[in-house]
Structures are given as C-alpha cells and as structure tokens.
Amino acid sequence: MSFIKIIRPFNCLFVAVSVLFGAYFSSMQSNLSAIIAAAISAALIAAGGYVINDFFDLRIDVINKPNRILPAGKMTPKTAYIYAVFLFWIGILVSILTQNIYCIGIALLNSLVLFQYAKKLKQSCLTGNILVAYAAASTFIFGGLSNNNVKNSLVIASFAFCYTLIREFIKDSEDIGGDKVNGAKTLAVIVGEKKITIISIIPAIIIIGLIQYYFFNQQLMQTTFIMLNVFVTIPLIGFFVYLFRKPVKSSFAKISSLTKLNMFMLLIIIWIGK
Template sequence: MRQYLDIMRPLNCTMASFAVLIGAKMGGPLQITVLYAIAATFLICAAGNTANDYYDYQIDKINSPNRPIPSGKITRKGAHQYALTLFILAIMLATQINMPALMLAVINSMALYLYAATIKQGGGLTKNLTVSYLVASPFLFGGLASENPSVTLFLVFVAFLVNTSREIVKDIEDFEGDKDHLESLPVKYGFRLPAIVASFFLAASILLSIVPAISGVVSSLYLPFIVVADLILTGCIILLSLSPKNSSPRVQRLIKKAMILALLGFFIGSF
C-alpha cells in the first residue's frame, strides 16, 4: 500500500489542502463545507500527481527511477485507474460545497489531467504557468467554500509568482531527463535566461509580500514568517545568479521551504 501513498506525493497534497484552509479562514468563519473542500483538494492533487507519473514514465526512468512506476511497484495501467478513481471521488465531495466550488474542482481536475497528458509535453512557459495556476487556485477554492473568494485573490497572485519561479528552477534541475522528451525553457534557451526569469518572479513576490500586512488583510503575526521566507527567497536569487544549474536542486527545495513558511504566516496572521 505504501506505493499508492508515494505516488500521490502526500506532502504536496497536504500543502494544497492547507492552502484551502487558509483561503477559507481569510473568507470568514469556517463552515462544514470547508472540510469537503480540503478533502476534495487533497484527492484532486493526488490524482493529478498520479496522472503525471503515468505520463512521465519514460522521463522518470532517468530523473526519478525510484518512483513507484519506473521501479515496478505500480503498473502504468494501475496508476491510471487509481488517478481516475481519485478524480471521481474528489468531484463527488465537491458536489457537497456549492456550485462555484464544484465548477472550479471540475476545471482543475481537467486541467491537471490535460497538463500531464499534453501541456507538459509542449514545454515552455505555458507549462510552468499552468502548474502555478493549479498550485495557487486552492486559496481561491477555500474562499469559495466560505463564499467570500475576493479576499483570497492577492494571495492567489503571489503564490502564482513564487511557484512559477520554482517550476522554472525544477526544469533547470531536470534538464538531463527532459532534453530528449520536453521543450522546457532550459532545453530551448539554456540555463542563464530561465534563471533570470525565475529570479524576476521571486523578486516580484518579495516586493508584494508585505502588502497583506500593510493593508490589514492579516495581523502582525504574519510578519516574522514572511521576513524569514523573503530572506530565503533572496538567497535563492543570489544562488541562481552564481550557478543556475549546480544550485537548482538546492534552490527549488529552498523555495518550497519559503512557501511553507509563508503559508504558516498567512494562517497564523489570519487570526
């Protein structure tokens, strides 16, 4: 059973579910519908990750040979059926929220599957932007569950910026496995230009990160978390300027840690 948990990438799913909770808390008092939204998001994310592994089988044999499919722990057919089952269960849960939330759940489920099946193979910035939308949208989903989505839009935008940077850095890291299969930005343009683009998105997110505290959307409890997160992201910009390829594994992990800190800051600052 461990392989079915591994293929879901549960940490990523938990982060997405936590984003729903933050969006819902920003939207107002928590309601029972938020629990359905959290569970649906976890399953949609898990389904998308599983579908991604199904379509990335050849690439993962090079980049991640210990993943469940290339290691032989799960068959490709079994993974595909598992992904579809998770999508269906998630949509069933979303029917218990409200119509806007159900529509977003259906749209994101379709987007995740299409990303794995076709969009990712096209490569380029479209691939990165699609993933970043999907990463940022759980905040909006939480707002919809609380029936007050407008307050989450700024957070959606900042999350979109940070994750776009991380996706580009991941492409730099995965260059060897991608070069014969995908037209990612590093495959098309080398390492320097994608590193500059990633740094631009990081710098923009750092500049915007103080706005929620200034505008009163969150309390001052948010500040210690975002200061540390911004320092980490500043360090990432420096590392990318020095050596994009060699620093990419470390940078993408650091960006993920900064994102977790920012999530905690938004959650605690919402009280």
C-alpha cells in the same frame, strides 16, 4: 505502500491545508462541513494529478528519476492510469458536498487541467508552468469559495501563483536532461539553464513587491510586514544568490525545496498576523 507513495501524501496534505487556509483567511465565520469537503476534494484531485503525471512522464522519469514508483516497476502504467482517473472522479464527487456550484466547477476544471497538463501541455513552453501555478493558487480560492468569501483568499492565491512559477522554472532546469532526450519543449530546454534562472527571478520580485504593496494598502500589520521581510524576503534573495553562484542540478533540487519552505513560512506569518 506504492499506492500511497505515488500520490505524494505530504504534498496532498499541503493542498488540503492550503484550502483550509484560504477558507480561514477569507472569513472568520466558517461553514465547517463545506470547508472540510473542499479540503478533501482538493487533496484527492491533487493526488490524481500526481499519479497521471507519473503515468505520462514514465519515459522521462526512466532517465531523470528512475527510483520513482513506475520506472522502478512497483506499479504498472495501466494500474496508475486507472488509479488517477478514480482519484479525480472521487475528488469531483466530494466537491458536490460543498453545495457550492463554483467549487464543483473548479474541481471539474482542475481535474481537466491536470490531466491535459500531464498528457501534453507540460512539454509546451511556459503554458504548462502557468497551468500548474494556477492549480496551486486555485486551492486557496477554492477554500475561500467554500466559505462563501473569496476576496481575501485572492491575496494568498497571488503569492502561491508566483511561488509555484519559481518552483516550476527551477524544476524544468533540474529535468532538462531527460526533457531534451524526449523532445519536450520546456522553457529551460529553449532558453537554457542560465536564462531560466534569470527568468525565475521575475516571480520572486513580484512576491517581494506584493509584500510591500499589501502593507502600504493596509492589508498587513507592521509587525507582520517586518517578519515577512526578515523571514521571507531576505531568504528568497539569498536563494537566488546561491543559485547564481552554484548553478548545478543539486542546487536546483535544494532551492526548489527551500522555496516551498519559504512559502510555508509566509503562510504561517500571515496566519499569525491575522
């Protein structure tokens, strides 16, 4: 059970769905075998990323999240490290089945990025946040490439990048206690919780701006545009109003989950609209 729980199966499923969505959004004519291979590859690499992140975060998680698999002693650090490397390599090997050199390249790059992020870049100011946002956005691009058409998937990737940045900034605020103890130089540690909340508004504004931009460039139908503003824009504004009124750790965790739900809602609406 620990081997399943540590890979965050729901998150890995979301990664696989993101690849499928990127492929579907890029073209209605699908290369099914390549798309499925891409989805499995991305999920495995993401799983490896979660495990290696827990491995390098063990000292911090003892303070911030003691109930996780490694701090709770349900798996040894050595086992976790081997498991992570195994998942990365299987993910890379599966990417070969896409028969697309760009997909294989992204699989290799993302495995390296996730490893280096967990090892040292996570504790650096802003760089780690941007790398995670790239990794999230790249899943949609990965899907588009597997279907030999990446142009349209860039639209969704831009949203994913901004949503992930919001969640990264909020997560930094949530983990600020353990990060300070372990000397991590995250953006939240450097600027403080109040300022990081303000900074996290920037990608939210970009999301709202992108919705308007894609509509006025005739990439969204009017009905889709209205639904996005009602079910995505308005709730997103509400999240930050709530966060400013109640800037405590429990609020950060709640808003992080709601932001993920908000992105899921955006994807559903765009899927229906297409």
